[in-house]
Amino acid sequence: MGEERETGGPPGVAAGYQERPSRLAGAVLWTNTTRPLAGPVLPDGCTDLIWSEGRLLVAGPDTGPQDLHGVPPGTRFTGVRFPPGVGPAVFGVPAGELRDRRVPLADLWPAGRVREVTERAAAAGTPGGVVRVLERIAEVRLRRAAPPDGRTAEVAAALAAGRPVAEVARTVGLGERQLHRLSLDAFGYGPKTLARVLRLVRALGLARAGVGYAEVAVRAGYADQAHLAREVKALTGAPMSRLLTSG
Known part of the structure; x- marks a missing residue:
């Protein structure tokens, strides 16, 4: 390739x-x-x-x-x-x-x-x-395809940056229920779930780069290292240490 x-x-x-x-x-x-x-x-x-x-x-x-x-x-x-x-x-x-x-x-x-x-x-x-x-x-x-809804990319970028769902909804001019419907169609999840998934992606990228778990938690937007551990286990079924050594 x-x-x-x-x-x-x-x-x-x-x-x-x-x-x-x-x-x-x-x-x-x-x-x-x-x-x-x-x-x-x-x-x-x-x-x-x-x-x-x-x-x-x-x-x-x-x-x-x-x-x-x-x-x-x-x-x-x-x-x-x-x-x-x-x-x-x-x-x-x-x-x-x-x-x-x-x-x-x-x-x-x-x-x-x-x-x-x-x-x-x-x-x-x-x-x-x-x-x-x-x-x-x-x-x-x-x-x-039909022209994409410009709000879709804006929502994804804002959630990937860790912005709160209510703030994202206001930014794109939607109520939270409208944002939820838009997100289900565009992303397959509601905005809160997408935000959790994208935060996980950020955390795994940092951890693969050798960043310590405590710093990963801060930089990826978790409340603390314990919150990071809970979320990783909830979304992946395994602790971070196992994910980084699998394969």
Whole structure:
């Protein structure tokens, strides 16, 4: 994939995971080959278009860990990960319909279109070729989609920065119930859940970079280290120390 780099990646898939930025704003192109005893894929607020074992799949936004224990070691996945709020334009359904799900793309798109993409991905030959096919398909879908609600990106950015939900609602000119409905359709979660997921992403990024847990708690927006520990366990099912060493 040219500029691929092996990264820490999602805990649990680190050993075989590579990614690079997409030309689609905010998206990431990635490959992963599962390893024995791989840990779970963790919530990140994103949706993915995935090619694996000759199949096209959609991964919705997660509220908890997705176990890889049933996936045979050596299974290769190639995908495009879309930032929070972009998935509905690509897949044509509200994000809430995909929450915590892995579904065949054929369940969402016309059979003829899926067959065409499948044939193109199969003919690409290499992971780099496959991911370029997926990126191109997503680019076309986004270009043809209805113009996005500009408030969606503003909400995601504000919640990612740790701003309170009530303040975010006022900023985008919505009541809290309206913001909740917008968030369910765009992100798959209500704004409070999205804020928790994005705070978890911040915390894991800091911890992977070697920041101590007490400082992670402060910089990621937790009340204290105990709050960090509770939230990590609630959203991932495991303590931070295990997540950083899994995979």
